[in-house]
Amino acid sequence: MGDTYRMFLDMVSGSRYIVAFTGAGVSAESGIPTFRDKGGLWERFRPEELASVEGFMRDPVKVWRWYIWRMRTIYSSEPNYAHLALALLERKGRLRSIITQNIDGLHTKAGSRRVIEIHGSIWRVRCARCAYRSEIKEVPNESELPPTCPECGYMLRPDVVWFGEPLDNMKWSMAVKEATRSDLFMVIGTSGAVYPAAELPYIARNSGSRIIVIDPNPTAFDDIADLRIWSRASEFFRGIWRDLESLPPLDPA
Numbered sequence: 001m002g003d004t005y006r007m008f009l010d011m012v013s014g015s016r017y018i019v020a021f022t023g024a025g026v027s028a029e030s031g032i033p034t035f036r037d038k039g040g041l042w043e044r045f046r047p048e049e050l051a052s053v054e055g056f057m058r059d060p061v062k063v064w065r066w067y068i069w070r071m072r073t074i075y076s077s078e079p080n081y082a083h084l085a086l087a088l089l090e091r092k093g094r095l096r097s098i099i100t101q102n103i104d105g106l107h108t109k110a111g112s113r114r115v116i117e118i119h120g121s122i123w124r125v126r127c128a129r130c131a132y133r134s135e136i137k138e139v140p141n142e143s144e145l146p147p148t149c150p151e152c153g154y155m156l157r158p159d160v161v162w163f164g165e166p167l168d169n170m171k172w173s174m175a176v177k178e179a180t181r182s183d184l185f186m187v188i189g190t191s192g193a194v195y196p197a198a199e200l201p202y203i204a205r206n207s208g209s210r211i212i213v214i215d216p217n218p219t220a221f222d223d224i225a226d227l228r229i230w231s232r233a234s235e236f237f238r239g240i241w242r243d244l245e246s247l248p249p250l251d252p253a
């Protein structure tokens, strides 16, 4: 791994605007299942039933029960070295933002501040009819499902992007701006199976960014990677942790 570390550190040291783009793989070593891996969520559950408006309208209690199960898994999980390393690079003024497809909140829990959650957050709910939305601190009570909107009384739903739904405009344009401004774009733990999120590495590359891909398995972005790291994310960042710690902060000039 020696020369991979050196190449990674050279690319990080030589960049002024690093952006990370993460998927479920970055949280895998925190004990949160991914979607399309062996044993992943979509192997055990049907996304159209549990992560779509039609599925929710057909059986809101079933969808809420599934999200409560996921909340419980996430609630007891901790950020791993990958989350912590990205927060460390942000504190050093090197990493400017994280664009994440994850809804688990672990980047924020690790201390990252500029996190664009383009698929929403499992820790936020919104009304399935009016504009009401709110953060939630604990798991909703299973005996009162679906929770109802305090403004209009209709059903509340998780504030996440379901299949077939558009992304939040403001978040998407922020993500595109960050990808365009980046000079180094780190793709960590995403298969690249879902659009428009999967457009972001190409947007970054087309605007001149160098691309790093960190994933133990093949991904859709392997052919555009300037540095391909065939490793699990937390394992890689644990190994390079000391070198990252001794990186000088980037002068704000």
Ligand code: APR
Residues within 6 Å of the ligand: 022, 023, 024, 025, 026, 028, 029, 034, 035, 036, 037, 040, 101, 102, 119, 188, 189, 190, 191, 192, 193, 194, 214, 215, 216, 217, 218, 219, 231, 232, 233, 234
């Ligand atoms: N470290 C790094 N990468 C890993 C690890 C690990 N420890 N374990 C698995 N991976 C990789 C897998 O090899 C795979 O490439 O993480 C990726 C996970 O891919 P998916 O399960 O498809 O998850 P993701 O790309 O985030 O899915 C995107 O699809 O279902 C929707 O909205 C959901 O946000 C999700 C979107």
